[in-house]
Amino acid sequence: xxxxxxxxxxxxxxxxxxxxxxxxxxxxxxxxxxxxxxxxxxxxxxxxxxxxxxxxxxxxxxxxxxxxxxxxxxxxxxxxxxxxxxxxxxxxxxxxxxxxxxxxxxxxxxxxxxxxxxxxxxxxxxxxxxxxxxxxxxxxxxxxxxxxxxxxxxxxxxxxxxxxxxxxxxxxxxxxxxxxxxxxxxxxxxxxxxxxxxxxxxxxxxxxxxxxxxxxxxxxxxxxxxxxxxxxxxxxxxxxxxxxxxxxxxxxxxxxxxxxxxxxxxxxxxxxxxxxxxxxxxxxxxxxxxxxxxxxxxxxxxxxxxxxxxxxxxxxxxxxxxxxxxxxxxxxxxxxxxx
Amino acid sequence: xxxxxxxxxxxxxxxxxxxxxxxxxxxxxxxxxxxxxxxxxxxxxxxxxxxxxxxxxxxxxxxxxxxxxxxxxxxxxxxxxxxxxxxxxxxxxxxxxxxxxxxxxxxxxxxxxxxxxxxxxxxxxxxxxxxxxxxxxxxxxxxxxxxxxxxxxxxxxxxxxxxxxxxxxxxxxxxxxxxxxxxxxxxxxxxxxxxxxxxxxxxxxxxxxxxxxxxxxxxxxxxxxxxxxxxxxxxxxxxxxxxxxxxxxxxxxxxxxxxxxxxxxxxxxxxxxxxxxxxxxxxxxxxxxxxxxxxxxxxxxxxxxxxxxxxxxxxxxxxxxxxxxxxxxxxxxxxxxxx
Numbered sequence: 001x002x003x004x005x006x007x008x009x010x011x012x013x014x015x016x017x018x019x020x021x022x023x024x025x026x027x028x029x030x031x032x033x034x035x036x037x038x039x040x041x042x043x044x045x046x047x048x049x050x051x052x053x054x055x056x057x058x059x060x061x062x063x064x065x066x067x068x069x070x071x072x073x074x075x076x077x078x079x080x081x082x083x084x085x086x087x088x089x090x091x092x093x094x095x096x097x098x099x100x101x102x103x104x105x106x107x108x109x110x111x112x113x114x115x116x117x118x119x120x121x122x123x124x125x126x127x128x129x130x131x132x133x134x135x136x137x138x139x140x141x142x143x144x145x146x147x148x149x150x151x152x153x154x155x156x157x158x159x160x161x162x163x164x165x166x167x168x169x170x171x172x173x174x175x176x177x178x179x180x181x182x183x184x185x186x187x188x189x190x191x192x193x194x195x196x197x198x199x200x201x202x203x204x205x206x207x208x209x210x211x212x213x214x215x216x217x218x219x220x221x222x223x224x225x226x227x228x229x230x231x232x233x234x235x236x237x238x239x240x241x242x243x244x245x246x247x248x249x250x251x252x253x254x255x256x257x258x259x260x261x262x263x264x265x266x267x268x269x270x271x272x273x274x275x276x277x278x279x280x281x282x283x284x285x286x287x288x289x290x291x292x293x294x295x296x297x298x299x300x301x302x303x304x305x306x307x308x309x310x311x312x313x314x315x316x317x318x319x320x321x322x323x324x325x326x327x328x329x330x331x332x333x334x335x336x337x338x339x
Numbered sequence: 340x341x342x343x344x345x346x347x348x349x350x351x352x353x354x355x356x357x358x359x360x361x362x363x364x365x366x367x368x369x370x371x372x373x374x375x376x377x378x379x380x381x382x383x384x385x386x387x388x389x390x391x392x393x394x395x396x397x398x399x400x401x402x403x404x405x406x407x408x409x410x411x412x413x414x415x416x417x418x419x420x421x422x423x424x425x426x427x428x429x430x431x432x433x434x435x436x437x438x439x440x441x442x443x444x445x446x447x448x449x450x451x452x453x454x455x456x457x458x459x460x461x462x463x464x465x466x467x468x469x470x471x472x473x474x475x476x477x478x479x480x481x482x483x484x485x486x487x488x489x490x491x492x493x494x495x496x497x498x499x500x501x502x503x504x505x506x507x508x509x510x511x512x513x514x515x516x517x518x519x520x521x522x523x524x525x526x527x528x529x530x531x532x533x534x535x536x537x538x539x540x541x542x543x544x545x546x547x548x549x550x551x552x553x554x555x556x557x558x559x560x561x562x563x564x565x566x567x568x569x570x571x572x573x574x575x576x577x578x579x580x581x582x583x584x585x586x587x588x589x590x591x592x593x594x595x596x597x598x599x600x601x602x603x604x605x606x607x608x609x610x611x612x613x614x615x616x617x618x619x620x621x622x623x624x625x626x627x628x629x630x631x632x633x634x635x636x637x638x639x640x641x642x643x644x645x646x647x648x649x650x651x652x653x654x655x656x657x658x659x660x661x662x663x664x665x666x667x668x669x670x671x672x673x674x675x676x677x678x
Contacts, residue, residue: 155609162544163544163545163548163551163552164544164552164553165543165544165547165552165553165554166505166509166542166543166544166553167506167509167553168552168553170505170506170509203505204504204505205501205502205503205504205505205599205600205601205604206502208504209502212502213502213503213504213507214503214504214505214506214507215504241601241604241605242601242604242605242607242608243608243612245605245608245609246608246609246612249609260544261544262544262580262581262602263601263605265544265580265581266580266581266584266602266605266606266609267605267609268581269581269582269584269585270494270584270585270588270605270606270609270610271609271610273582273585
């Protein structure tokens with residue numbers, strides 16, 4: 001008689017409320033009524049109880065959500081800040097939610113953290129010494145340069161460079177940088193429990209058509225791929241940027257390494273604008289995030305879509321245990337096999 | 340009692356068979372059995388009767404298609420060339436189909452031309468003095484530098500530059516080039532009967548975030564947009580490349596001007612790889628095309644998808660009459676109004 005494993009407990013996902021003046025509270029309130037969220041994760045919100053109560057009332061989610069689990073930092077009195085506007089109070093509050101959730105995750109109390117948007121101007125106004133989420137989390141976890149991965153409808157994308165000009169991004173397409181990035185991407189995929197090869201996108205149209213327009217493919221990218229393969233990394237390419245994302249999306253590749261910010265962003269956000277989730281990898285815990293801002297123009301009007309917030313929680317739940325090393329992905333080592 | 344207009348006759352679309360050794364004949368055979376094609380256009384194939392008969396038999400389309408209208412150039416005896424391979428015979432034959440269809444269109448016998456893929460190597464092997472379709476059509480119609488537009492699920496995209504390296508594409512982001520391109524795009528949209536503004540994509544991530552990474556937006560793109568507006572062109576931007584295609588697709592803009600080849604290609608082909616159609620504008624007649632090659636690896640195996648061919652015929656039918664100037668688009672001038 002086979003021994004049936006007991007039901008796996010749901011991962012615990014910390015959700016930071018983001019800037020209280022933005023759309024964070026209401027999209028969290030909505031996401032908590034999503035049966036898909038309830039089925040995948042046990043959610044703990046890091047925020048302000050008064051703000052969350054208002055958000056639950058605004059969205060009509062109060063009844064549906066029932067009692068939500070909330071760590072109340074009691075730092076954002078709704079009477080003390082204007083909604084839809086930059087304020088130092090809200091900037092400081094949003095930083096405190098991130099700090100509290102990150103510390104809980106570092107202590108092992110959370111399996112992952114999903115973040116609602118903060119506002120960089122508000123954070124700066126509060127004299128918080130970190131520009132945004134990635135810098136905050138890097139500092140709290142003492143990790144330099146965490147790795148970002150996008151995921152949209154199963155398409156996963158890494159970035160060789162991000163917030164630099166397109167001209168400078170071209171300059172950064174260099175063999176050592178690509179090899180180093182591929183090592184980090186491969187390690188991240190392994191930690192997420194994802195199998196399969198990484199496809200490297202080309203830089204030039206049609207990968208330069210054998211040097212006819214652009215020579216980075218032959219000079220830097222192909223040698224980098226060869227070097228990465230020699231290191232045991234499963235990697236293919238370069239592949240034309242107009243087909244590589246389609247191929248990865250249909251399951252041919254585990255992920256795509258895009259060579260500049262917009263290359264990967266255009267693919268993900270044109271494919272599905274709302275379902276693009278950002279994952280921060282390389283920290284001791286997994287962090288996922290919506291891929292939009294505080295949207296002050298529509299905040300607290302009950303109009304904001306919670307699709308991206310739900311997707312960020314789904315992704316946190318999907319990968320949290322593998323990321324923590326609690327689950328050996330199928331096919332990796334004999335311990336995962338049924339005898 | 341209102342006078343009912345008589346039913347509009349279907350536009351006549353010439354279809355060139357493409358390289359006989361490639362997937363052109365079989366995808367045409369399939370597309371001719373598509374009820375959507377039959378409902379939209381009267382198709383005339385420019386090709387070889389023996390080849391088309393085999394393609395109809397291969398795809399099982401013979402019975403369904405009934406008698407197809409074919410201009411038989413009798414230039415590709417199936418016994419004289421290998422399928423799935425480059426040959427001078429097929430290169431020459433494919434050029435002759437284009438020449439015959441283009442001349443028929445120039446003489447007014449066709450409302451538009453939809454082309455199946457030819458093979459550039461085969462065309463070169465036949466010593467045809469034109470590299471590909473665009474050059475052939477430009478030469479036959481005596482038009483320099485025709486304009487290309489992509490269309491995918493209602494998303495329309497123009498290109499400031501195409502087959503140059505990404506570095507060179509950055510160099511070409513210059514005010515006069517952008518203004519000139521916008522004039523041509525606006526004229527092309529008007530001729531297609533499409534209303535609405537053109538959105539210009541940014542070059543750098545987040546449009547350079549006020550010059551923080553990249554200054555082309557402030558230095559070249561914004562002044563070009565202002566100049567184009569002063570000329571009466573409806574144009575907006577620059578907009579971040581990660582949102583502009585999504586916005587255009589949802590109907591906010593008539594088209595996007597992408598600033599380099601892959602910017603627009605990634606958007607269209609990630610959105611729907613098979614439904615991307617290319618339109619050649621600026622010729623006396625409208626030409627549409629599949630956005631794939633001869634696919635020699637799967638040719639004559641009955642495996643090739645005809646989705647793109649059907650879409651190319653749909654697009655030809657959709658725009659042919661407006662392009663010919665026979666239909667005044669609704670809202671343009673009083674002649675289109677119901678009295």
